[in-house]
Amino acid sequence: MVDLSTTIGSLSLANPVMPASGTFSDELAQVIDLDRIGACVIKTITREFRAGNPTPRVAETGGGMLNSIGIPSKGLGDFLDRIVPVYRRIQAPLIASVSANTTADFAALCRDVSVDGVEAIEVNISCPNLEADGHAFAMRPDLTEEVITEIRKATTLPIWAKLTPNTGDIAGVARAAEAGGADAVVVANTILGMSIDLTTFRPSLGSGMGGFSGPAVKPILLRMAYQCSRAVSIPVIGCGGISTASDALEYIVAGCSAIQVGTATFVHPTAMITVLEGLEAFCRERGLARLMDIRGAVGAVGETAGDLPAQPVPAEAV
Amino acid sequence: MTLMPTQPEIPNASDRQFAVAERECAVISNDAVNAEYRMLVLSAPPVFTAAQPGQFFHLLCPRGGGEAPFFRRPMSVYRVDPDKGEVAFLYKVTGAGTESMAALRPGDGFNILGPLGIGFDLPDGIRHVLLLARGVGLATLAPLAQVVAARPDVRATAIFSARKPEFLMSVDYMAAHGVDVVGVTDSEGTSAVDRVESLMRDLLAGGNGVPPVDAIYTCGSNRLMRLAQKLAAERGIFGQVAMEQQMACGLGMCFCCVRDFNVGGDIVHRRVCCEGPVFDLQEAVSW
Ligand SMILES: Cc1cc2nc3c(=O)[nH]c(=O)nc-3n(C[C@H](O)[C@H](O)[C@H](O)COP(=O)(O)OP(=O)(O)OC[C@H]3O[C@@H](n4cnc5c(N)ncnc54)[C@H](O)[C@@H]3O)c2cc1C
Ligand SMILES: Cc1cc2nc3c(=O)[nH]c(=O)nc-3n(C[C@H](O)[C@H](O)[C@H](O)COP(=O)(O)O)c2cc1C
Ligand code: FES
Numbered sequence: 001m002v003d004l005s006t007t008i009g010s011l012s013l014a015n016p017v018m019p020a021s022g023t024f025s026d027e028l029a030q031v032i033d034l035d036r037i038g039a040c041v042i043k044t045i046t047r048e049f050r051a052g053n054p055t056p057r058v059a060e061t062g063g064g065m066l067n068s069i070g071i072p073s074k075g076l077g078d079f080l081d082r083i084v085p086v087y088r089r090i091q092a093p094l095i096a097s098v099s100a101n102t103t104a105d106f107a108a109l110c111r112d113v114s115v116d117g118v119e120a121i122e123v124n125i126s127c128p129n130l131e132a133d134g135h136a137f138a139m140r141p142d143l144t145e146e147v148i149t150e151i152r153k154a155t156t157l158p159i160w161a162k163l164t165p166n167t168g169d170i171a172g173v174a175r176a177a178e179a180g181g182a183d184a185v186v187v188a189n190t191i192l193g194m195s196i197d198l199t200t201f202r203p204s205l206g207s208g209m210g211g212f213s214g215p216a217v218k219p220i221l222l223r224m225a226y227q228c229s230r231a232v233s234i235p236v237i238g239c240g241g242i243s244t245a246s247d248a249l250e251y252i253v254a255g256c257s258a259i260q261v262g263t264a265t266f267v268h269p270t271a272m273i274t275v276l277e278g279l280e281a282f283c284r285e286r287g288l289a290r291l292m293d294i295r296g297a298v299g300a301v302g303e304t305a306g307d308l309p310a311q312p313v314p315a316e317a318v
Numbered sequence: 319m320t321l322m323p324t325q326p327e328i329p330n331a332s333d334r335q336f337a338v339a340e341r342e343c344a345v346i347s348n349d350a351v352n353a354e355y356r357m358l359v360l361s362a363p364p365v366f367t368a369a370q371p372g373q374f375f376h377l378l379c380p381r382g383g384g385e386a387p388f389f390r391r392p393m394s395v396y397r398v399d400p401d402k403g404e405v406a407f408l409y410k411v412t413g414a415g416t417e418s419m420a421a422l423r424p425g426d427g428f429n430i431l432g433p434l435g436i437g438f439d440l441p442d443g444i445r446h447v448l449l450l451a452r453g454v455g456l457a458t459l460a461p462l463a464q465v466v467a468a469r470p471d472v473r474a475t476a477i478f479s480a481r482k483p484e485f486l487m488s489v490d491y492m493a494a495h496g497v498d499v500v501g502v503t504d505s506e507g508t509s510a511v512d513r514v515e516s517l518m519r520d521l522l523a524g525g526n527g528v529p530p531v532d533a534i535y536t537c538g539s540n541r542l543m544r545l546a547q548k549l550a551a552e553r554g555i556f557g558q559v560a561m562e563q564q565m566a567c568g569l570g571m572c573f574c575c576v577r578d579f580n581v582g583g584d585i586v587h588r589r590v591c592c593e594g595p596v597f598d599l600q601e602a603v604s605w
């Protein structure tokens with residue numbers, strides 16, 4: 001039996017595989033067994049009703065996609081009355097994801113979603129679509145520390161700060177989230193991008209710019225997750241371009257305590273299960289009793305990666 | 319084992335446990351029907367042949383000459399045959415995804431996800447249904463013929479509209495299921511909306527032993543949908559429309575496939591993939 005469990009602050013998870021916010025809903029239970037995944041991170045909600053952005057809301061790119069869904073939200077009432085009860089039937093802990101436009105609203109919303117049945121709050125301080133020109137709290141360390149500090153006062157639930165790659169100082173922002181009292185950082189959200197339709201000469205997305213995600217972004221977000229794991233002592237949850245167990249393993253070896261699968265689920269709704277089974281198989285092949293033993297095992301340049309078996313051990317030895 | 323499968327191993331999900339499945343199916347045939355349309359027939363497990371008319375599958379288009387299209391492509395189920403274990407799609411080659419589908423050969427594997435969405439509803443008491451479709455919209459309506467054929471109390475008439483007579487597909491298939499098909503085409507000058515309206519008014523009036531049309535199903539044309547809305551509202555009869563929208567997940571997770579619907583005077587967003595693709599005719603808003 002391989003031990004895939006992991007801990008994110010005070011929260012223990014059966015395994016490190018969870019969905020990325022906005023790429024998951026309970027409708028996925030039609031295709032996979034949600035009891036198998038480590039946690040259920042749901043689509044970001046806002047306090048008020050929001051319609052979301054104009055269509056087209058998605059576009060294909062080489063090896064990935066752009067989205068400008070916005071945050072269509074039925075609001076806090078729907079979350080409390082409908083969503084929380086649905087997830088009570090699922091074993092994996094429910095992680096709320098919230099967004100707001102001001103520090104005070106963020107803190108108040110975190111207070112109001114801190115109900116029985118919610119195990120942690122991912123605060124989406126990084127969504128590039130909500131504010132003018134793609135600005136967000138997590139673009140700057142000072143704004144990040146301020147908003148996380150206020151949220152920390154408003155709830156006793158674990159806080160996961162979801163960072164944006166659209167900053168010049170990801171490690172500084174991660175340190176600011178830790179200083180503000182975050183229990184983990186999620187690295188990261190989508191990269192601001194665009195594409196242009198050459199038949200119309202208009203942007204492919206209805207709102208012009210949007211978030212770039214999928215396999216193509218992995219090297220960039222993996223680098224950021226690595227930088228953050230070196231910068232902070234709270235857990236880092238890796239996210240960006242993960243569609244296979246190998247992708248997930250790179251994030252774990254880079255220092256992540258858990259990983260989120262996003263866009264890959266749109267192409268293969270079974271992706272999270274594929275990743276999970278691949279992680280278990282990897283441990284068996286390498287003779288690892290505990291997956292998290294290789295967390296952060298990446299060697300610095302010029303260093304060897306410790307005493308881990310670099311080659312698969314023969315099957316009969318497992 | 320390989321850690322980087324191009325097609326992931328599908329978990330040992332039994333068909334009975336999950337209503338929707340992702341599976342690699344073998345291509346049985348993939349032939350041109352005419353200059354624009356092709357029919358793809360796949361060998362399919364029971365979870366797929368359980369698809370209902372109006373439901374769709376999300377198809378993972380293979381790598382063509384260049385890069386594989388990133389998203390899956392939604393296609394209505396055209397025909398299912400649970401006894402033979404087959405599903406069929408009738409499709410038009412329009413872009414990179416459908417072009418790469420056109421290159422599939424018998425024996426090739428093709429990864430599909432489904433059945434998805436909410437299909438058509440044929441309420442009890444309906445006596446005469448009208449199928450009103452343009453272009454590839456008839457691929458979506460065609461499986462209703464199987465349903466109607468199984469209900470001897472229900473009569474069916476189809477008005478199919480196309481650019482040219484050779485693009486009027488499925489006429490024999492529909493006729494074999496007892497559907498009266500009227501073809502109208504641009505090239506023959508018979509497809510104008512006022513002309514279709516007078517055909518429809520005759521059918522809605524009934525007579526000569528034929529019960530008046532009391533349910534309308536439409537797909538594939540904004541203009542025909544508006545006409546159907548007008549006439550169905552005048553008569554207060556049941557109607558449904560199958561809508562299209564670009565999709566990423568096909569399951570209800572991403573919210574990219576929303577369209578506007580008019581619900582009691584309020585404009586609301588609904589996801590075409592999981593709240594449709596079949597909607598109440600009067601709630602649909604022109605696109
Ligand atoms: C529920 C549903 C059922 C459908 N059933 C059929 C069918 O039975 N037969 C058939 O020929 N076509 C059908 N379509 C349309 C079919 O999905 C598109 O023709 C196809 O996606 C085009 O892909 P492409 O790569 O060839 O074209 P491209 O133009 O290169 O596609 C680019 C993007 O736009 C999307 N897109 C383009 N056209 C459409 C469209 N009409 N509807 C939705 N998304 C589109 C593609 O999925 C892709 O994301 C259906 C669409 C929907 C939503
Ligand atoms: C369609 C779509 C919607 C998203 N919505 C949200 C959201 O509501 N909140 C959020 O924090 N991130 C959202 N994201 C970002 C993802 O959670 C994830 O951070 C990003 O897509 C990178 O991971 P990936 O490459 O695995 O998709 C969304 C991404 C996509 C593609
Ligand atoms: S395609 Fe994702 S919600 Fe409809």
